[in-house]
Amino acid sequence: MKKERLTLAFFIDALGWRISREFRCFEELAPHAYRQRTILGYSCAAQPTILTGLPPSGHGHWAMFERSGRSELAPLVRFSVLPDTVGRHRRFRRRLLQWHRRRSGFTGYYNFYRIPFRLFREFDISEKRDIYAPGGFDGAVESIFDILERRGVPYRVWNWKTDLDTALGELSECLTGGAPVRFALLYTAVMDALLHEHVGDVDVVGAALEELEKKLSRVVELARGAYSEVDVLIFSDHGMARTTAEIDLMAAVDSLGLAPKRDYLAFYDSTMGRFWFESERVREEITKKLRAIECGRVLTDDDLRREGVWFDDRRYGELVFLMNPGTLVVPSYMGASAPRGMHGFTPEHEDSDAAIMSSKPLEPEPSTIADTFGAMVRSAGLEGAARGRPGGADG
Numbered sequence: 001m002k003k004e005r006l007t008l009a010f011f012i013d014a015l016g017w018r019i020s021r022e023f024r025c026f027e028e029l030a031p032h033a034y035r036q037r038t039i040l041g042y043s044c045a046a047q048p049t050i051l052t053g054l055p056p057s058g059h060g061h062w063a064m065f066e067r068s069g070r071s072e073l074a075p076l077v078r079f080s081v082l083p084d085t086v087g088r089h090r091r092f093r094r095r096l097l098q099w100h101r102r103r104s105g106f107t108g109y110y111n112f113y114r115i116p117f118r119l120f121r122e123f124d125i126s127e128k129r130d131i132y133a134p135g136g137f138d139g140a141v142e143s144i145f146d147i148l149e150r151r152g153v154p155y156r157v158w159n160w161k162t163d164l165d166t167a168l169g170e171l172s173e174c175l176t177g178g179a180p181v182r183f184a185l186l187y188t189a190v191m192d193a194l195l196h197e198h199v200g201d202v203d204v205v206g207a208a209l210e211e212l213e214k215k216l217s218r219v220v221e222l223a224r225g226a227y228s229e230v231d232v233l234i235f236s237d238h239g240m241a242r243t244t245a246e247i248d249l250m251a252a253v254d255s256l257g258l259a260p261k262r263d264y265l266a267f268y269d270s271t272m273g274r275f276w277f278e279s280e281r282v283r284e285e286i287t288k289k290l291r292a293i294e295c296g297r298v299l300t301d302d303d304l305r306r307e308g309v310w311f312d313d314r315r316y317g318e319l320v321f322l323m324n325p326g327t328l329v330v331p332s333y334m335g336a337s338a339p340r341g342m343h344g345f346t347p348e349h350e351d352s353d354a355a356i357m358s359s360k361p362l363e364p365e366p367s368t369i370a371d372t373f374g375a376m377v378r379s380a381g382l383e384g385a386a387r388g389r390p391g392g393a394d395g
């Protein structure tokens with residue numbers, strides 16, 4: 001006898017609206033496709049929004065690194081004595097990260113990239129706990145996993161810690177044997193990694209999407225054989241823009257001759273610079289310098305509020321300088337060279353848009369990535385279960 005109902009949610013990082021339409025992917029599995037506005041920021045902001053239905057100012061996660069008076073990364077400052085050839089070496093950084101993950105007990109996603117070690121006294125990780133598990137967020141913020149857990153709904157989830165084929169194998173086993181589940185979410189970063197290097201390369205991207213579609217189709221077929229009703233949701237967090245220009249933002253700010261730390265602090269992400277100032281004079285000087293740079297713009301407080309990334313304590317920056325779509329900060333604390341594609345530009349740009357595709361029409365029609373939360377909640381039969389949301393809505 002078949003099991004009852006199942007929601008299969010496939011979270012495909014960076015499978016933007018534009019690429020999903022260009023390649024007409026997943027049309028058989030999930031023919032109902034909706035364009036979604038993403039949020040300003042990177043996956044570390046967008047994924048929490050999808051899992052909670054809240055903007056970054058609501059769930060608390062915006063950038064991977066936040067200003068902190070008592071950073072738990074402070075012990076790493078001792079590595080700043082290492083010469084750059086060692087301290088910035090990929091293998092060293094990778095080993096350090098593995099060691100740090102074991103030692104710190106942090107289960108969230110983070111990476112040290114090329115961040116200068118001296119900055120770890122001032123900057124801490126915003127995602128310390130696994131957001132793909134209950135209890136991933138601070139305070140009263142609930143993710144879909146908190147709700148599933150609280151309602152006692154059987155579910156499974158695979159996040160970035162499991163590679164795609166292993167996750168699909170485990171999901172297949174779960175579908176055919178074992179106890180029934182009501183909801184399964186599988187996250188994969190395979191398209192994100194591929195698109196960073198190959199966006200615009202029709203053959204490579206097309207072949208990768210075709211392979212992914214085949215893999216997902218096999219799993220859905222298994223699910224349909226085992227469950228009498230299967231909802232398929234395939235969605236992303238953002239798109240990918242082609243890199244068209246680079247700017248050495250660090251050099252531009254350094255040219256002012258100000259003293260980092262004494263005068264200001266800066267964090268250079270791949271598409272934005274975030275600044276904190278020690279005096280009004282320095283704020284004015286840096287702001288003036290940034291305003292003269294044509295390939296980006298200083299975001300106003302209104303911009304930040306409108307995008308849902310306003311934080312009263314300014315832990316993610318007192319001033320944010322955002323590059324125009326296609327222009328990368330190089331070098332940045334994220335990398336020494338520019339990949340072929342990047343995300344993290346204004347959500348207004350069409351390459352930033354994410355997508356959600358569904359086997360059934362979605363009601364109400366999703367228009368932002370925050371609406372993915374509601375789509376998952378409704379499909380899993382959890383309506384009315386989300387706590388403390390305006391008007392009792394589920395997202």
Ligand SMILES: [Zn+2]
Pocket residue numbers: 014192193196343
């Ligand atoms: Zn990415």
